Every structure is written in structure tokens, then in C-alpha cells.
Amino acid sequence: MAHISSIGAGIFSDLSYSGVGAETEITAAPTTEGDWKLAFAQEVANGTVATAGAPLEFRRIKDIREFPQMGTPPNIVNIPTYGFKTSKQVQGQADAPSFEVTLNFVPSDWVNTANYHGNLVGNGKLYLFRFTLLNTPSLGATANTAYASIAGGLGTVPNSQYFWMGKMEALQINPQLTDANTAVLTISIQSEFVGPYTS
Amino acid sequence: MGKYANLDTKIFALFGTSSWTAEGIKTFPANFVAMDAGTEFIRVSIIPAGPGINLKSVSGIVLIEIFVEANKGPKRASYIADKLDIFLSGKNLMPTTKIAIQLGSSAISPLGNDPDNPSLYRTSYTIPFNYFEVM
Numbered sequence: 455m456a457h458i459s460s461i462g463a464g465i466f467s468d469l470s471y472s473g474v475g476a477e478t479e480i481t482a483a484p485t486t487e488g489d490w491k492l493a494f495a496q497e498v499a500n501g502t503v504a505t506a507g508a509p510l511e512f513r514r515i516k517d518i519r520e521f522p523q524m525g526t527p528p529n530i531v532n533i534p535t536y537g538f539k540t541s542k543q544v545q546g547q548a549d550a551p552s553f554e555v556t557l558n559f560v561p562s563d564w565v566n567t568a569n570y571h572g573n574l575v576g577n578g579k580l581y582l583f584r585f586t587l588l589n590t591p592s593l594g595a596t597a598n599t600a601y602a603s604i605a606g607g608l609g610t611v612p613n614s615q616y617f618w619m620g621k622m623e624a625l626q627i628n629p630q631l632t633d634a635n636t637a638v639l640t641i642s643i644q645s646e647f648v649g650p651y652t653s
Numbered sequence: 654m655g656k657y658a659n660l661d662t663k664i665f666a667l668f669g670t671s672s673w674t675a676e677g678i679k680t681f682p683a684n685f686v687a688m689d690a691g692t693e694f695i696r697v698s699i700i701p702a703g704p705g706i707n708l709k710s711v712s713g714i715v716l717i718e719i720f721v722e723a724n725k726g727p728k729r730a731s732y733i734a735d736k737l738d739i740f741l742s743g744k745n746l747m748p749t750t751k752i753a754i755q756l757g758s759s760a761i762s763p764l765g766n767d768p769d770n771p772s773l774y775r776t777s778y779t780i781p782f783n784y785f786e787v788m
Contacts, residue, residue: 460753461706461785462745589753590745 455605457652458589458612466588467521468601469555470494471622472512473581474569475504480580483619483645490617490648491603493582498598500563501570512584514601515571516563519636520556524585524616525647527551550643553620559627559637575625580644587614587650602653609653616649654748656711656784660699663746663754664715664782668697676736692722692773695733701784709786715741715756717778723766730776734761741780751787756780 472493473480484490498504498511505511529548532541564572574581586601586608593610594600600607603615624640654662667673668680679694696718703712717737721729738759746754759780767773 459750459787460747461710461787462753462755463783465743465755589755591743 455609455612455652457614457650458587460589460612462589464587464589466591467518468584468586468588469515469518469521470497470512470584470586470601471515471574471581472510472584473579474498474513474574475506475511480582480619483582483648484617487648487651490582490584491615491651491653494584494603496598497601501567503569510582512582512602513571515555515557515639517558517560518555519558521585522554523551525551553641553643555639555641557637557639559635564625564637571622572625575622575639578621580619580621583618583620583641585616587616588612603651604653607653613652614650615652616647617651618643618647619645656709656786657701659748659752660701660711660754660782660784663748664699665697667740667744667746670740673740678733678736690720693720693729695719695737695778701782703781706785707788709788710784712781712783714779714781717780718764719761719776719778720767720773721776723772723774725774727763727776730763730774731761734759734776734778737778737780753785754782755785756782 493510494512496511500513527548529546530543531546532543534541566572590611592600592608594607620641620643623642626638628636681696683698698716701711701713705711719730719733741756742759744756762777764775764777767775
């Protein structure tokens with residue numbers, strides 16, 4: 455398909471991570487668009503054993519309530535310049551953004567058991583993450599590739615994908631007395647953001 | 654076409670699809686006098702009366718009145734509402750690139766017997782929409 459060409463709400467946007475089936479820990483981010491997408495070519499359900507080795511399999515983090523801003527912050531620095539009414543600006547090296555995702559918390563998805571999301575929180579390992587801006591759900595017909603970065607998956611609808619490498623650092627539960635329970639998942643950023651790409 | 658005609662065309666077209674007609678629920682647009690409508694049908698009105706994010710955009714609701722046989726309980730109306738959800742809720746209709754109609758989450762409200770025909774029970778099904786068009 456292509457990037458989204460209309461204005462709209464990204465109510466079907468998706469957050470996934472890959473590397474769950476790798477035999478060895480990921481230590482370096484992919485360098486090409488094709489390699490990033492290859493890491494998201496096959497979905498494995500939460501709680502299901504992933505296949506070791508290539509291709510890397512990915513899991514989707516569902517029930518997301520609120521996404522943070524996506525991308526590299528600008529960190530604009532003002533440079534005073536003699537003789538000008540306004541200073542000049544340059545872009546300095548930015549601090550990595552705080553990437554905190556608010557979830558509608560489903561405890562059974564986050565148990566600290568092998569093959570579940572919860573088992574990855576705080577384990578110190580690197581994973582590849584993908585955020586996909588989606589205004590409409592994927593029309594992919596096959597369950598384990600409907601949200602894959604391939605033509606027959608996300609490519610069935612307009613989509614824009616962003617990738618980075620990071621760790622799942624913490625999960626903080628926020629019990630609610632009159633609303634749905636929520637949780638905040640903190641993901642640390644260990645590489646630059648790349649994208650947007652489309653499938 | 655303008656935004657109102659686009660809305661009419663795309664939303665009413667949903668009720669002309671073979672998958673909807675296969676449901677066997679008689680469907681009429683607003684301002685259409687149905688002859689012999691029977692004891693079960695729906696009437697669809699599009700109300701683009703809300704604010705838009707730019708001059709070419711608008712928001713509003715799709716109001717669908719569900720008529721079922723009176724004195725039979727609410728179950729049939731709820732069943733039809735669930736069917737409507739399958740066709741409408743969360744859908745993103747794109748008449749062309751640069752234009753999108755996004756439908757949200759629906760709600761129903763029982764309205765009691767139809768004042769024009771007390772043998773029919775009326776339930777309103779409403780679903781909000783946003784019509785977006787790139788300037």
C-alpha cells in the first residue's frame with residue numbers, strides 16, 4: 455500500500471517488538487529498511503513459544519490507551535549573534551525521549567512467565583520495536599502475518615512505520631477505582647528512530 | 654462531490670453491499686416513505702452537524718432508527734444493533750485519497766413504541782463520525 459494520505463485519527467495504531475525468537479541477544483540495530491522490516495515478518499501470539507533463529511518473530515502489545523510522541527526531540531539551542539535582532543538557532547544532540555506507553559492493563563498478558571510480555575520487563579535485553587500509524591485495521595487475511603511488515607500484512611492498508619531498538623525497563627500499575635486499571639510501560643531508547651517506512 | 658454528498662454516497666453504499674442485504678433487514682434512507690415496510694426495518698439518517706477541523710471537514714452522527722415488532726422485548730433490536738456495529742463501528746471509509754470518513758463507537762437508546770404506529774417498537778442507534786478532507 456502506501457503512507458496514509460488523508461487526515462484522520464490513528465485509532466488502530468500498533469506497537470510491536472521483535473527479537474523474541476533470536477538464539478542470541480540482539481546487539482546492533484539493523485541498518486537497512488529491508489532488515490528492519492524483515493524483523494517484523496511473522497507474528498507470534500503473546501504466551502506462545504517463538505521459533506529460534508531467523509526470521510525474527512514479533513509480538514504485538516495490545517490494549518494501548520495512549521501513545522507518547524514518536525521520534526527524536528529537536529533540542530534547539532539559541533546562539534546569540536551580535537548585530538541581529540534575533541538569535542540564531544542550531545539543533546544540538548537531543549536527549550533520548552522518555553518513551554512511556556499507557557496501557558489498559560490486562561494482568562494475564564503481563565505475567566512474569568516465559569513467552570509473555572511480562573517476562574521481558576527489566577531483563578536488560580535489547581529488542582527491536584516498531585510503531586505503526588494506522589487509521590484503519592489491517593485487512594491481512596492470515597492471522598500471523600496480518601500485522602507483519604509485508605505487502606500482504608500491513609501493506610493491505612495505508613500505513614507508516616517507525617523502528618528503533620530498546621529495552622522494556624519497567625511496568626508500573628495504576629489501579630483505578632472508577633475506571634479501567636491502567637499501567638505505564640517504560641521503554642528505553644537504545645538507537646536512533648528510523649522511518650517512516652511503509653509496506 | 655462536496656463533503657455532504659461524499660458522506661451520503663459512502664455511508665448509504667454500505668447498506669447496498671451484498672453482505673448487508675444478505676442480513677435481510679429492510680433499510681430505508683431518511684425522507685423516503687416506505688410502502689409496506691412490514692414489522693421490522695431500519696431508517697438511516699446522516700446528521701453532519703458537528704465541527705470540522707478545517708473548512709472542508711465536518712463531524713456528526715449517523716442516526717439509525719431500528720423498528721421491530723412491539724411487545725417482543727429488546728433482544729431483536731440489540732441483535733440488529735450488533736449487526737450494524739459489524740458494518741459501521743471503527744470503519745474508515747475512503748472515497749478517494751485525501752478524504753477519510755472515520756466512524757467511532759456506537760450507542761443505542763430505547764425510545765418506546767412508535768407514536769405513528771404503536772405496533773412497532775423503536776430503538777435509536779447512533780454512531781459518531783468524522784469527515785476529514787485535506788485542504
